[in-house]
Amino acid sequence: MxxxxxxxxxxxxxxxxxxxxxxxxxxxxIPTFRDSLTGLWERFDAASLATPDAFRRDPALVWGWYEWRRMKVLQAQxxxxxxxxxxxxxxxxxxxxxxxxxxxxxxxxxxxxxxxxxxxLHRPRCLRCGREPDEPLAMPAEPDAGRRLEPPRCMHCAGQLRPGVVWFGExxxxxxxxxxxxxxxxxxxxxxxxxxxxxxxxxxxxxxxxxxxxxxxxxxxxxxxxxxxxxxxxxxxxxxxxxxxxxxxxxxx
Known part of the structure; x- marks a missing residue:
């Protein structure tokens, strides 16, 4: 009561x-960071992927994981x-x-x-100039594949896009x-x-x-x-x- x-x-x-x-x-x-990753991502630790250093080391891995997360959100209600x-x-x-x-x-x-x-997750930005894309990102082609994806390039300066989230240490x-x-x-x-x-x-x-x-x-x-x-x-x-x-x-x- x-x-x-x-x-x-x-x-x-x-x-x-x-x-x-x-x-x-x-x-x-939608899984929280306390939950274990599943599927082809289960061998990874979420906290280790959500850092600037992880993106610098392997941007395709980190971008692929965030696209998987974005698809999970788009599938949720x-x-x-x-x-x-x-x-x-x-x-x-x-x-x-x-x-x-x-x-x-x-x-x-x-x-x-x-x-x-x-x-x-829906507002990535350019690492170089800081701008967001003029158009929304397309739907991930293989949402559950857990595969590496090269980050798109900025339409303004050709810099690499990064996920628009706050990473650990930021x-x-x-x-x-x-x-x-x-x-x-x-x-x-x-x-x-x-x-x-x-x-x-x-x-x-x-x-x-x-x-x-x-x-x-x-x-x-x-x-x-x-x-x-x-x-x-x-x-x-x-x-x-x-x-x-x-x-x-x-x-x-």
Whole structure:
């Protein structure tokens, strides 16, 4: 049962921030970095492929893996959690969506102006000039082959394209991080959904909201230990908890 005080806080909020992590996408079948790779990629460690050094050593290997990941995303569909967040935006005066995920499931569910802290699989950029392609990338020809693929070339300078994600050892995009921090410090209520809250600096987002006086709600299958004032825990899958929260707060999910 969701507490009356949380329902009141959500109904009266003027600015809600939703902060999502890998757990939300996992409910659509997208593997997280904690999951073992499968198929022809099972002999690799995901963390060892997601680095600038790995791309410099073997760009075709890394690009092929990211194209495999992109295809997995394109095959997936938004789940009830993604759709509930889009629905919530229609019930509150202002909603800011901040995600650590590199897929486009939030957008496909109807969310707009999503702040991607870790970049996007769908927005590669040139290593040389930094520009993004003028046209979207074509669908990978053999999505499950696990094969090496030479990265495309930039149409502007002929430089090599790289995946548009933040790799281990790289800084988060400054503009996205600034927008996320500013929203957290200005909101009335923050929903932290499907994230462990241990990867910094992104993990500062819920902390900044709480320190600024906002209500903070954690939605995770395992729940969160140590509840503080103005902090709530909804233990369970996001695809169940978020629709239930909306149904009780606004009479629909």
């Amino acid at each position: 969701i507490s009356d005080s949380l329902l009141h806080a959500l109904r009266s909020a003027r600015h809600v921030v939703v902060f999502t992590g890998a757990g939300v996408s996992a409910e659509s079948g 938004p789940n009830p959690a993604h759709r509930a967040i889009a629905e919530l935006a229609r019930h509150v005066p202002r909603l800011t969506l901040v995600t650590q995920n590199v897929d486009d499931l939030h957008e496909r569910a109807g969310n707009t102006d999503v702040i991607h802290l870790h970049g996007s 800084h988060l995009p400054g503009e996205a991080l600034d927008r996320a921090f500013a929203a957290a410090q200005a909101c009335d209520l923050l929903l932290s959904v499907g994230t462990s809250g241990v990867v910094y600096p992104a993990a500062q987002v819920p902390e900044l909201a709480w320190e600024a006086g906002a209500v903070v709600v954690h939605v995770n299958p395992q729940g969160q230990a140590g509840r503080r004032e103005r902090e709530y825990n909804l233990a369970g899958p996001a695809g169940e908890q978020l629709p239930a929260l909306l149904a009780q707060a606004f009479g629909r999910g």
